[in-house]
Amino acid sequence: MLKRKFMATPSEKLAESLDILKDIHGTGTVAIKSSDLTRTHRERLIKAGFLKEIIRGWYITTRPDETTGESTSWFTSFWDFIAAYLQERFGDNWSLSPEQSVILHAGNLTVPRQLLVRSPQARNQITTLPYETSIFETRATIASSKEVEKNSHGLKLFSLASALVNCSEPFYRNNPTETRTALATFRDASEILQILLEGGHSVVAGRIAGAFRNIGRERIAHDILSGMRSAGYQVSENDPFQDPSPFSIPPRQISPFVNRMRLMWHSMREPIIKIFPSDPGQPKDIEHYLKLVSDNFVNDAYNSLSIEGYRVSEELIEKIRSGQWQPEQNDSDRQQRDALAAKGYWEAFQLVKKGVEAVLKEENSGTIADQQHQNWYRALFSPSVTAGIIKASDLAGYRNQPVYIRRSKHVPPNSDAVKDLMHEFFDLLTKEPNAAVRVVLGHFIFVYIHPYIDGNGRIARFLMNLFMASGGYPWLIIPLAKRNEYMSALEVASTQGNIGPFASFLAELIVEQDNKIN
Structure with a gap:
């Protein structure tokens, strides 16, 4: 009796190709050559969106959910790909x-x-x-x-x-x-x-x-x-820099990451001060200021979460604020994730508001940010821990692995440098006399370092508003409608060292907000 021969299904064939791709990655390979895969496996993986050709005969892995024209997989693979290609x-x-x-x-x-x-x-x-x-x-x-x-x-x-x-x-x-x-x-x-x-x-x-x-x-x-x-050489000293150094770098401080951040900070101060509107000074009525902060919660949460890709509605956020939200059994994983993000935002917002109150009572805003930002981070994700979506150990502190920013050419500093950078970051904020500089660089440098695996954008906007309070500026909402302009300005600052577009972006939002109020 002849045995019946079973044909592999398309999903089984793809699984076979993915196993081979996994084995290639297991060797540490990022740049994949044509010879690393058979033509059948290669074409199957390309069609399914797991492989992308970079130049003829050379490929990198990608995620199937990346949109057309998505650059993230290339920028995250760039340096490893280049090294392998040049060596070959x-x-x-x-x-x-x-x-x-x-x-x-x-x-x-x-x-x-x-x-x-x-x-x-x-x-x-x-x-x-x-x-x-x-x-x-x-x-x-x-x-x-x-x-x-x-x-x-x-x-x-x-x-x-x-x-x-x-x-x-x-x-x-x-x-x-x-x-x-x-x-x-x-x-x-x-x-x-x-x-x-x-x-x-x-x-x-x-x-x-x-x-x-x-x-x-x-x-x-x-x-x-x-x-x-x-040794007999005639030497004439010549300073190759166009301008004096903004400060003398202490001889004991040799970390390139820390020194580079300090140099960036000092080079960016003056452009920010020239661009940003003068601070209005500390408000006399602290309770009124805090009420306006609370009144902004729904609008702020909707825009901030939406910028990060969460699908939330003002109705959902209002339910969370009033304590009326309860998870539904028929909620999808995506709906549950989005709702828990909104709940975490509410809990973090309450802590930020307390920090704002301390700043309005003339406590040092840099010190408050240093002391409280880890609590904000934990609050953002504690509902997801309670729900079992992420592990409690994920809230331990700064990242211990590489992180990449979607669509950005900027590669954040390695994890070994993060603790030193964050210590210096808050030291600079604590000593910074100008509120506008604290606002702009408090946001920008935080996302430049990217100290956490997730939540960096939300915490950066919280920091921005804490420092807005330090100058008496009102709470500022970055609207979802201006997300592309916002991200583009941050990219220019990160990759070109030009803080002007980001400072101008925030300054224009302040003017627009003031015009609406008045």
Whole structure:
């Protein structure tokens, strides 16, 4: 008797292909070559939305629910993909440019529009990549074996000392935050001086000595000049920066992430102060101010949650505020998730309101934010913990894993840097004398660091409004209708260091809100 042969269903075939894809990822592979998959599996995964071609013969994994034109999977895969592609293309005979090496050493992982790569095998050509990104490969000197470093993504960089020696002078003027951040990581002159002496780089030595003096590292500048002159070189010191450093970076502070944030803060202060409307001063009637805050809850919660992609209605939010909401047995998982997010928002809002009251009574707003923001975070998600949707351990504190921002070229700092960054962030807020700066940078720097896996946008807007109260500004709602403008302004600040559009966006909202009230 013949046995009947069963045909695999389409879902079973897809499951088989996904198992193979999972095995590939298990090896740490991000950039997938055509040869890694059979044609059948490759076409099946592409059709189902799990695989996307980047350039001919090279792929990355994607999520099937990504919309057409979605850039998130590419930006999150960018650095690992580049490392694998270049290694396959050039073997060990390549490195990124000195300038790009400095940027990465400074902790800036923003995806560049064009990545500069060096190799003796390069063809001096551009390779076009998705979403207005590209590689420009140039036939030029690469980092020597003793000067090359490989970072956590597998990218081959010039060591920081070698990169600074090989950078052009305009790079210092065009990228002051990154170069000052990089310079500040050195404790002494020895590593750079050795390279300068070996290469006889007298002009470069004068430039680097001037750069160190610009950030207040007088001893390193002196040692470079005296070291070169003692070897018979004529050196003229030259400051390559266009402007003085906004502050002298303490020699004991060598964290590139912390120094970069401090430099960003100081470079962004003046543009904010010029753009933002003058603060109206502390309100005399605190109870009236707090009543207006409470009156804003439904509108604020609807817009803030909707910006984050939750599907909530004003009716649902009103029920939660009045204590009338109860979960329904026929609620879908999505409806339950959205309702619990709204409930968490209500609970967090009450804590923020208490913080606002303390600020109005002239407690330091930076100190209040430091002391209370973790409680806000826990309140946002405690209803989901109670419902068993997320684990209680998820509320322990700052993230301990990488995080990415949807559609953004900005890659938040690694998790090891988060605690130091948050400590410095609140120290800057506590000492900041200008309310407008606290408002704008309190929001922006928080989402720039992205200290939590989720909830960063909501907490950033809470911080913004806490600092609005510190200057007597009224509670500000960012409307869902302006989400694209809002996210675009944050992206410009994160990837280009230009805080102007975000400061202007908030300032215009304040004016619009004042006009409605009056």
